[in-house]
Amino acid sequence: MISLRDVSKAYPRSGDALSGVSFRLRKGEFAFLTGPSGAGKSTVLELIHFQTRPTEGEVQVSRYNSRRVRRRDIPALRRRVGFVFQDFKLLERLTAAENVAFALEVIGTPRREIAGRVQRLLSQVGLAARARSRPSELSGGERQRVAVARALATEPRILLADEPTGNLDPDAAGGVFELFRMLNRLGTAVLMATHDADFVCRHAEIRQLELEDGRLVRDSAA
Amino acid sequence: MRAVREALAGFRRTPLLCALSIGAVGLSLVILGLFGLVAHNVGGAIGDVERRVEVVGYLLDDAGPEQVRAARRELEALPAVESVRYVSKDEALERARRDLVEFSDVYGELRVNPLPASFHLRLREGFRTPETVSETAGTLAAYPFIEEARFGDEWVERLFALRSAAAAVALALGGGFALVAVLLIVTTVRMAVLARGEEIEIMQIVGAREGYIQRPFLLEGALTGLAGGLLALGVTRLAYVFFPARFAAVESLVWLPHPWTAAGVAAAAALGLLAAAFSVHREVGRAYGPS
Numbered sequence: 001m002i003s004l005r006d007v008s009k010a011y012p013r014s015g016d017a018l019s020g021v022s023f024r025l026r027k028g029e030f031a032f033l034t035g036p037s038g039a040g041k042s043t044v045l046e047l048i049h050f051q052t053r054p055t056e057g058e059v060q061v062s063r064y065n066s067r068r069v070r071r072r073d074i075p076a077l078r079r080r081v082g083f084v085f086q087d088f089k090l091l092e093r094l095t096a097a098e099n100v101a102f103a104l105e106v107i108g109t110p111r112r113e114i115a116g117r118v119q120r121l122l123s124q125v126g127l128a129a130r131a132r133s134r135p136s137e138l139s140g141g142e143r144q145r146v147a148v149a150r151a152l153a154t155e156p157r158i159l160l161a162d163e164p165t166g167n168l169d170p171d172a173a174g175g176v177f178e179l180f181r182m183l184n185r186l187g188t189a190v191l192m193a194t195h196d197a198d199f200v201c202r203h204a205e206i207r208q209l210e211l212e213d214g215r216l217v218r219d220s221a222a
Numbered sequence: 223m224r225a226v227r228e229a230l231a232g233f234r235r236t237p238l239l240c241a242l243s244i245g246a247v248g249l250s251l252v253i254l255g256l257f258g259l260v261a262h263n264v265g266g267a268i269g270d271v272e273r274r275v276e277v278v279g280y281l282l283d284d285a286g287p288e289q290v291r292a293a294r295r296e297l298e299a300l301p302a303v304e305s306v307r308y309v310s311k312d313e314a315l316e317r318a319r320r321d322l323v324e325f326s327d328v329y330g331e332l333r334v335n336p337l338p339a340s341f342h343l344r345l346r347e348g349f350r351t352p353e354t355v356s357e358t359a360g361t362l363a364a365y366p367f368i369e370e371a372r373f374g375d376e377w378v379e380r381l382f383a384l385r386s387a388a389a390a391v392a393l394a395l396g397g398g399f400a401l402v403a404v405l406l407i408v409t410t411v412r413m414a415v416l417a418r419g420e421e422i423e424i425m426q427i428v429g430a431r432e433g434y435i436q437r438p439f440l441l442e443g444a445l446t447g448l449a450g451g452l453l454a455l456g457v458t459r460l461a462y463v464f465f466p467a468r469f470a471a472v473e474s475l476v477w478l479p480h481p482w483t484a485a486g487v488a489a490a491a492a493l494g495l496l497a498a499a500f501s502v503h504r505e506v507g508r509a510y511g512p513s
Contacts, residue, residue: 079429103428
């Protein structure tokens with residue numbers, strides 16, 4: 001489903017972000033992407049989301065290959081790959097429901113279907129009761145759930161999460177993580193970047209891909 | 223439909239910015255409009271003078287009527303020639319008596335008419351260049367019964383140089399002000415894109431197509447250009463109506479032809495669209511990587 005082969009990424013100003021990274025993530029799999037800040041975790045996620053292209057090597061996501069992908073195919077690829085951020089990236093002027101509806105509108109969902117789907121998505125993340133609240137009225141955990149609901153709007157097969165629990169207290173972080181586990185059990189592959197070593201240790205059964213200075217130094221499944 | 227809604231919402235969200243940019247675009251186009259008005263009138267005046275450019279050939283007295291008729295037919299067939307007028311010796315004398323009143327005594331006492339018959343050739347539009355005028359004079363002078371062909375070469379060259387200079391100035395100033403309008407619209411749309419950066423980022427993340435994101439901005443640019451164009455047209459028209467009344471010298475100012483004004487407003491909208499396309503492609507396009 002996701003495959004990185006000898007991927008390197010260098011930026012003109014900051015230099016090498018990744019060097020020779022290779023791994024595969026199978027359909028329905030769950031993995032942590034770990035390492036200290038600056039290790040290259042976000043770069044890996046951006047490469048999989050085709051927000052940037054490798055300097056060397058190749059990234060394959062489903063049938064899309066970084067060497068051959070056409071610019072006009074990228075939106076279709078991104079609809080298959082949901083993305084959740086540490087800072088939620090919600091629109092403050094919109095309610096929770098409107099934030100989710102926004103994503104549905106953007107991908108061309110017929111208007112008459114939007115309300116029903118928003119309700120289902122918010123129920124799925126346990127936030128049906130807060131549909132009319134604006135992000136500023138929600139707790140960190142609730143905001144992240146709205147962000148997850150929005151990411152699920154396109155019915156992605158893969159969910160990428162960049163430090164999704166980084167801004168949350170332990171309880172909220174646990175709740176969001178359980179949500180990811182539930183989605184994973186329903187068949188969505190999840191790749192979750194985190195630098196919280198304790199959190200990863202508590203879930204030792206989950207595959208761990210560890211990055212250090214842009215290199216993959218450990219793959220617990222290998 | 224959504225693009226129209228979003229474009230109008232863009233105007234509602236930042237009314238001051240939009241009004242300022244329409245005003246600024248309108249102002250640069252007003253200068254262009256006023257300049258167009260002046261250029262059109264100057265061009266018209268030069269055209270009037272140009273239409274009077276004549277090549278005159280004076281005939282020898284022994285030119286036979288058959289020769290004159292044949293020459294006239296040949297001259298009329300030349301592609302550059304619009305009309306050929308033949309002035310006989312008697313007509314020339316009649317005209318001299320009429321036009322040169324101070325010499326009427328001299329002409330009145332003449333027993334022999336000293337004035338020659340002549341051909342007066344007018345040239346078609348587009349052929350009134352110094353080269354063509356000189357070439358036509360040469361053709362005329364080549365007839366054996368033509369004593370002399372005149373066309374005021376120095377005058378024609380000056381007139382042509384004046385037209386070329388006016389065209390060059392029009393092009394340079396017109397291009398300059400159009401560029402100013404484009405830069406203003408580029409900046410406006412760029413600011414609008416930056417103001418909605420968060421929304422655009424989310425659209426890109428969830429898989430919006432590039433066109434979906436770009437269309438409202440393109441429409442906003444086109445509408446800004448259109449509004450600026452209409453504003454400029456209105457102000458130029460006001461200037462046309464009120465200014466000549468104060469200056470007797472420009473009493474006969476002619477308003478721009480309708481195709482010009484329509485093309486000007488359409489061009490303003492097109493410039494807005496192009497400027498927006500440039501701006502939005504830079505700001506939105508980079509998230510989709512190389513083409």
